[in-house]
Amino acid sequence: MKPIEIRPGVYWVGVNDRVTERFEGLWPISEEGISYNAYLILDEKKAIVDLSKEMLSDDFLAQLSELFDIAELDYVIINHMEPDHTGALTHLLKLAPNVTILGMPKAVQMLSDFYGITENVERLSNGQELSLGKNTLRFVYTPFVHWPETMMTYMVEEGILFPCDGFGGYGTLDGAIFDDTCSDIEYFESEALRYFTNIVAPFSKSVLSAISKFEDTPIEIVAPSHGLIWREDPGRIIELYSRWSGYYKKPAEVGITALFGTMYRNTEHAMNAVLEGIASQGVPVYVYDVRKIHTSYILPALWTQSGVLVAAPTYEGGMFPDMMNVLMMADRKRVGNKKAAYIGSYAWSGGAQKDFESMAEKMEWDVINSIGFIGGSGEMDLDRARELGVQLAQAVISDSGA
Numbered sequence: 001m002k003p004i005e006i007r008p009g010v011y012w013v014g015v016n017d018r019v020t021e022r023f024e025g026l027w028p029i030s031e032e033g034i035s036y037n038a039y040l041i042l043d044e045k046k047a048i049v050d051l052s053k054e055m056l057s058d059d060f061l062a063q064l065s066e067l068f069d070i071a072e073l074d075y076v077i078i079n080h081m082e083p084d085h086t087g088a089l090t091h092l093l094k095l096a097p098n099v100t101i102l103g104m105p106k107a108v109q110m111l112s113d114f115y116g117i118t119e120n121v122e123r124l125s126n127g128q129e130l131s132l133g134k135n136t137l138r139f140v141y142t143p144f145v146h147w148p149e150t151m152m153t154y155m156v157e158e159g160i161l162f163p164c165d166g167f168g169g170y171g172t173l174d175g176a177i178f179d180d181t182c183s184d185i186e187y188f189e190s191e192a193l194r195y196f197t198n199i200v201a202p203f204s205k206s207v208l209s210a211i212s213k214f215e216d217t218p219i220e221i222v223a224p225s226h227g228l229i230w231r232e233d234p235g236r237i238i239e240l241y242s243r244w245s246g247y248y249k250k251p252a253e254v255g256i257t258a259l260f261g262t263m264y265r266n267t268e269h270a271m272n273a274v275l276e277g278i279a280s281q282g283v284p285v286y287v288y289d290v291r292k293i294h295t296s297y298i299l300p301a302l303w304t305q306s307g308v309l310v311a312a313p314t315y316e317g318g319m320f321p322d323m324m325n326v327l328m329m330a331d332r333k334r335v336g337n338k339k340a341a342y343i344g345s346y347a348w349s350g351g352a353q354k355d356f357e358s359m360a361e362k363m364e365w366d367v368i369n370s371i372g373f374i375g376g377s378g379e380m381d382l383d384r385a386r387e388l389g390v391q392l393a394q395a396v397i398s399d400s401g402a
């Protein structure tokens, strides 16, 4: 795409990544893609906020060349050192050798660690300002959104916040880059949630702390480094990130994520009875087959719904492996504050139930009930399963204070 002017003298110079199959080597984006947004400010001094992944350096530098002679660039602002925003740096420096690179002290250390860059580098302090002529940039230290060096840049006169990964989302920008011009805002909101739960969620406390630093700051535009630019309703994405982050410490939404895996469907039959029990209480349930669905797509429900059902059999003395993977990732992403229940089949000494209970304890989930049964599920097992669904649904309802 061509550069797009978002305010006089301020340009989006992003690139779409339609090549990478897994973001950070983990999270599927082969269908959705992702954008790396950077922003060029052409004032008396010329500055760029964030860059792109190395793989797309040619596209990125071509974007810049459309607008000005790159050799005239004065500043590179590093909000975040992750290579999806700094990979193009060494290529850029060849064309703009006199540039000054600005970042928080930890970013400056990482510039040396990752790229061996130690010259023409300036350490910023929290709240420091830089005048570019007509415009002023203010640098606000927002550690751990989602690395220790992360900061957000605020353009004072125009009220533009450049938060880098904060308020970001998956999905390429297909011709339109703004919240008011994109064709499907709900898609971008749900991809922002997936991105949030995959990347940012374990740092929810830091996100809330970052948001609080801008409480009294007028924000006209939120211009993140992935996904849409929010100019019609900048408060919307801040509100969403704030709500999602809040779920780390208080009950989430009234609903249950039912995770299931099975080899020979004994567990699946019992799960169906649990689902009947849940449905009888009018609580929404979202079922995910862990054998088929990547954890990336499960985490949004797991994070936002306050109940979890784990339905999986024993496999070689422990939890069915695909389920264990989901639970381990849930732990890594600090999915807490859950009402939880387990059901699963085994044939001799079991083991899945024990693994569930120890993972639940680790994540401080409140286990409402946990049932292991031998072989196929008889009528008695199905009755217990139905009852387990009722109990879990009621726990979720009462947790919400409804």
Ligand SMILES: Cc1cc2nc3c(=O)[nH]c(=O)nc-3n(C[C@H](O)[C@H](O)[C@H](O)COP(=O)(O)O)c2cc1C
Binding pocket: 261, 262, 263, 264, 265, 266, 267, 268, 312, 313, 314, 315, 316, 317, 318, 345, 346, 347, 348, 349, 350, 351, 374, 375, 376
């Ligand atoms: C490869 C394999 C390993 C198993 N390992 C165990 C085990 O260690 N302990 C146990 O009690 N049952 C074990 N089982 C038995 C299953 O847990 C049992 O067949 C159960 O009914 C399967 O539930 P499902 O129909 O939901 O897949 C194993 C089964 C398979 C196929």
Ligand SMILES: [Fe+2]
Binding pocket: 080, 082, 146, 165
């Ligand atoms: Fe990042």
Ligand SMILES: [Fe+2]
Binding pocket: 082, 084, 085, 164, 165, 225, 226
């Ligand atoms: Fe990023």
